[in-house]
Amino acid sequence: MTHIIADISVSLDGFVTGPDPGPDNGLGTGGEALHTWAFSDDPDDRRVLREATARSGAVVLGRRLFDLVDGPNGWSDESGYGAGQVGKPAFVVVTSSPPESMRLTDLDRTFVTTGLPDAVTVARERAEAASSAGGTDLDVILMGGGATVGSALAAGLVDVLTLHLAPTLLGAGTPLFTGGVPGTPAQRSVTSTSTATHLTYDIL
Template identity: 30%
Template structure:
């Protein structure tokens, strides 16, 4: 069976996966781009970038992925559902290139984008959303794109097989935290950490027995 993966999810030292004050022009709130600068500096993102361990992890973003599930807060700023023209923050050719299932209480017709991405909008539980995504992905893996609240819900439901979290050496102080309510998660996963010269630490969680 296909695996459920979290790939390249960045958090601050104090555990925040996004900052406070998300808006149309500030997708990650007051965090800005600081959680993702490590990624932008890689060769996979920029031809003149680094080819080290960060780049190796970035390369795994699309590998074996057949569909993505993301939360409403990743798809757009608070209130995006009131804008019928909102198609996400990634322009006409989003970086997913698969079916993407957006979990939201405000469903709307699917949106087909360039490059193979089609956004579908579901009001569903984690288990229900995963069943739908698996039907679309076939034998390929399902990526959980975030945000932090949605990832927590899938972890609590016991649905995450592999999780790659990037700890970025900044303090945000406020926003949406990843780890709240996940005490003892290490009992269910093999945990490995890899430090990078960029200053970030890649922490991987692989479900025991997976």
């Protein structure tokens, strides 16, 4: 069965970027500390990353995040979604208008201009097709940015919430939670490492 999983790194004070994020500073000032775990040699951090990317049948992201990963300092074969871990899943981008050109021309990408719920529906269809083709259950991963994940939570579109809680305080930036979240989070698992506490909740 395909689940919709929101998966994002967050600071102790609830921010998914540092202050002043922008095209040349996507994570904001100090925001790199949120993702230290993803580059860690700790075996538990590596396992969390490996398991998350392996279950990715389709990935949803907002236009701002897409512009960052497609930008000149964005993803490459060495640094990108699941680099060295998994083949490239389908990417579904929520946007008001598709870009006129792209740097990452090898991405399997779909641009959805009719809103986040429709993007999640498209991603679910892609993940279910990948599940059937591969003979294994794959999920939809909502990777961000923060506004996209927050909106999905507020709209009740999320089945599972995975937070990578970084031991850092940013003081300002992009908050993850800006409103109520329908449903009740039920803790499924906790994994603590030197770089993060990995928390997974079922949204009931």
